[in-house]
Amino acid sequence: MTATPVRAPRTGRERTRPQQRSRPARATRWRRIITPLLVVVLWEGASRAGILPPDKLSAPSDVLAAGWRLAADGTLWHNLLDSLVRAVIGLAIGGGLGLALGSVAGLLRLGDDLVDPPVQMARMLPHLGLVPLLLIWVGIGEPLKISLVALGAFFPVYLNTYGGIRGIDERLVEAARTCGLSAAARLRHVVLPGALPSLFLGLRLAFGAGWLSLVVGEQVNADSGLGFMMMEAREFAQTDVVVLGLLIYALLGLLSDLALRTAEGRALAWRRGLEAS
Amino acid sequence: MAARPRSELNPATTAPDVAPDLTAADLAVVTARGITRAFGDTTVLDGVDLRIRRGEVVALLGASGSGKSTLLRVLAGLDSGADGEVRTSGRTAVVFQEHRLLPWKRVADNIALGLRGPDLARRTSAALAGVGLADRGRAWPAELSGGQAQRVALARALVREPDILLLDEPFAALDALNRLRMQALFFRLRGEHDFAALLVTHDVNEALLLADRLLVLEDGRIAEDTPVPLPHPRTQDDPGFGALRRHLLTRLRVPLVPDRS
Ligand SMILES: Nc1ncnc2c1ncn2[C@@H]1O[C@H](COP(=O)(O)OP(=O)(O)OP(=O)(O)O)[C@@H](O)[C@H]1O
Ligand SMILES: [Mg+2]
Numbered sequence: 001m002t003a004t005p006v007r008a009p010r011t012g013r014e015r016t017r018p019q020q021r022s023r024p025a026r027a028t029r030w031r032r033i034i035t036p037l038l039v040v041v042l043w044e045g046a047s048r049a050g051i052l053p054p055d056k057l058s059a060p061s062d063v064l065a066a067g068w069r070l071a072a073d074g075t076l077w078h079n080l081l082d083s084l085v086r087a088v089i090g091l092a093i094g095g096g097l098g099l100a101l102g103s104v105a106g107l108l109r110l111g112d113d114l115v116d117p118p119v120q121m122a123r124m125l126p127h128l129g130l131v132p133l134l135l136i137w138v139g140i141g142e143p144l145k146i147s148l149v150a151l152g153a154f155f156p157v158y159l160n161t162y163g164g165i166r167g168i169d170e171r172l173v174e175a176a177r178t179c180g181l182s183a184a185a186r187l188r189h190v191v192l193p194g195a196l197p198s199l200f201l202g203l204r205l206a207f208g209a210g211w212l213s214l215v216v217g218e219q220v221n222a223d224s225g226l227g228f229m230m231m232e233a234r235e236f237a238q239t240d241v242v243v244l245g246l247l248i249y250a251l252l253g254l255l256s257d258l259a260l261r262t263a264e265g266r267a268l269a270w271r272r273g274l275e276a277s
Numbered sequence: 278m279a280a281r282p283r284s285e286l287n288p289a290t291t292a293p294d295v296a297p298d299l300t301a302a303d304l305a306v307v308t309a310r311g312i313t314r315a316f317g318d319t320t321v322l323d324g325v326d327l328r329i330r331r332g333e334v335v336a337l338l339g340a341s342g343s344g345k346s347t348l349l350r351v352l353a354g355l356d357s358g359a360d361g362e363v364r365t366s367g368r369t370a371v372v373f374q375e376h377r378l379l380p381w382k383r384v385a386d387n388i389a390l391g392l393r394g395p396d397l398a399r400r401t402s403a404a405l406a407g408v409g410l411a412d413r414g415r416a417w418p419a420e421l422s423g424g425q426a427q428r429v430a431l432a433r434a435l436v437r438e439p440d441i442l443l444l445d446e447p448f449a450a451l452d453a454l455n456r457l458r459m460q461a462l463f464f465r466l467r468g469e470h471d472f473a474a475l476l477v478t479h480d481v482n483e484a485l486l487l488a489d490r491l492l493v494l495e496d497g498r499i500a501e502d503t504p505v506p507l508p509h510p511r512t513q514d515d516p517g518f519g520a521l522r523r524h525l526l527t528r529l530r531v532p533l534v535p536d537r538s
Pocket of ligand 1: 316321339340341342343344345346347348
C-alpha cells in the first residue's frame with residue numbers, strides 16, 4: 001500500500017484502514033463498469049445522431065443485431081467453428097513442440113547446446129513477418145493459418161518450459177535424491193511441479209499469440225473463419241459484422257484465459273499458502 | 278552400499294585397522310578414507326579419514342569455509358567430483374540447514390516422499406507425531422514456521438529409519454529458544470531410534486550437549502578427534518563441560534572472552 005508515516009496512534013484513522021483495503025473488492029467494484037458503459041452509450045448516441053456514419057462504424061445495437069442475424073442463419077457458427085479448429089490444431093502443434101523441445105533443452109546439457117541457440121535466434125524473427133515466406137511455402141490454404149498459430153504458440157511455450165525447468169531449485173532436487181528418488185521419480189515429483197507455474201504462464205502467452213496469429217492468417221486469405229467473415233463484410237462496408245468479429249475474437253481470448261486461470265488455480269493450490277505468507 | 282573403489286589408499290593409516298580391529302570395523306556405519314575434493318585450484322578436503330560407529334553421534338566442527346558441508350555431501354553421495362572411498366552400511370538420511378521440503382506437496386506427502394509400503398500412512402503420522410506435529414500432515418510447507426518446517430525435515434529423515442543421519446547445521450537457522458527445543462528433540466529421538474549421526478555445527482555448546490565424539494576439520498583434514506565422556510542427559514553446567522568447551526574454542530581459535538578489537 002502507500003507509505004503511511006508512523007505517527008502517534010489516531011484511532012479513527014486506524015479503524016478505517018482495513019475497511020478501505022477491502023472495499024474495492026466488493027462495494028466499489030461497480031464503479032469499474034461506469035466508463036465502459038459510458039463509452040457504449042456515447043457511441044450509440046453518436047451513431048443515432050448521425051455523427052458516426054454507419055459505413056465507418058456501426059452502432060452497438062446494429063452490431064448486436066448483426067450477431068443475432070448471423071447466428072440465426074448459421075454463418076456465425078460455421079465460421080467460428082473453422083476458426084476454433086485452426087486455433088486448437090495450431091496450439092496443439094506449436095505448444096506440443098515447444099513443450100518437447102523446451103524440456104529437451106532444459107533437462108539435457110546436450111539438448112541445451114543443440115536446441116537452444118537456434119531457437120533463441122529464431123525467436124528474434126517476428127513470426128507474423130513470415131507470412132510472405134509461408135505463402136510461398138505452404139500456399140494460402142489451411143496449412144498457412146495453422147502454421148501461423150503454431151509459430152505464435154511455440155515460442156512462449158518453449159521459453160517458459162526451458163526457463164521453468166532451469167529455474168528449479170537444485171537443492172530440492174538434491175533433497176529428493178537423498179530421499180531415494182530415481183531420476184524418473186525426481187522428474188515427476190520435483191521438476192514437473194516445479195516448472196508448472198512457468199508452464200502455465202507460457203500457455204497463457206501462447207493462447208494470446210495464437211489468437212493474434214489466427215486473426216492475421218484469416219485476414220490474409222481464407223474462405224471461412226471469423227477473419228474471412230470480417231474481410232468479406234468489409235467489401236460490402238458492413239461495419240457491424242466487422243465489429244462483431246472483433247468482439248468475438250476478444251471474447252474467445254477472454255474465455256480461454258479464464259479457463260486457463262481456473263486450471264492454474266486448481267493445479268497450483270500450494271501457492272496460495274506461499275502468497276499469504 | 279555406496280562403496281567407490283579407491284586406487285591409492287594410504288597404507289600407513291589404514292593398515293593397523295585391518296586385522297586386529299575387525300569387530301570395530303563391522304560396527305562402523307560410515308567409513309571414509311582419503312577423501313579429497315578440490316574446486317578449481319583450491320583443495321578443500323585433503324585426505325579426510327573418518328569412521329562413525331553404529332549408534333554414535335559425532336559432531337563436526339570447523340571454521341566457516343573449512344569444508345564441513347563439502348564433506349557431508351561427499352558422505353551423502355551427492356558429490357561426484359570427490360576422490361576417496363566412502364563405505365556406508367545401511368540406510369542414510371540427510372537433514373540440511375534449510376528444510377528443503379517440496380512446496381507443492383503437503384507435509385505428510387513430503388515425509389512419505391520416495392517411500393513405499395502398505396503402512397505408509399501409519400509410518401508417516403508416527404514420524405510427524407514424533408516431532409510434535411501430529412496435526413499438521415495436511416498443511417502446505419509454506420504454512421509452517423521455520424522451526425516447524427525443520428522438524429518436518431527431521432521427520433522426513435527419520436521415517437526412513439536411517440542407520441546414519443547426516444545433519445548439516447540443521448538448527449542454525451532457528452532462533453535461540455527454538456534451537457534449544459530442537460536439540461532436546463534430537464536427543465529424545467536419538468534415544469528412540471538409535472541412529473548414528475554426523476552433526477555439522479557451528480555451535481560448540483550444541484556439539485557438547487549432543488555428541489559422543491567431536492571432530493574438528495582444519496586444513497582439509499580431521500585435525501582433532503575428541504571423545505566427550507560426559508554422561509547424558511547433559512547440561513551446560515555439568516562438571517567438565519566448561520573445560521571441554523574452553524579447549525574446543527581454543528582449538529577453533531575463538532577468543533574466550535570478547536575482546537575490544
Ligand atoms: N560448488 C562449489 N564450487 C566452488 N567452490 C565451492 C563449492 N562448494 C564449496 N566450495 C568452496 O569450498 C570451501 C568449503 O565450503 P563448505 O561449504 O564445505 O564450507 P563449510 O565448512 O560448510 O562452511 P560453513 O561453516 O560456512 O557452512 C569454501 O571455500 C567454498 O567456497
Ligand atoms: Mg556449510
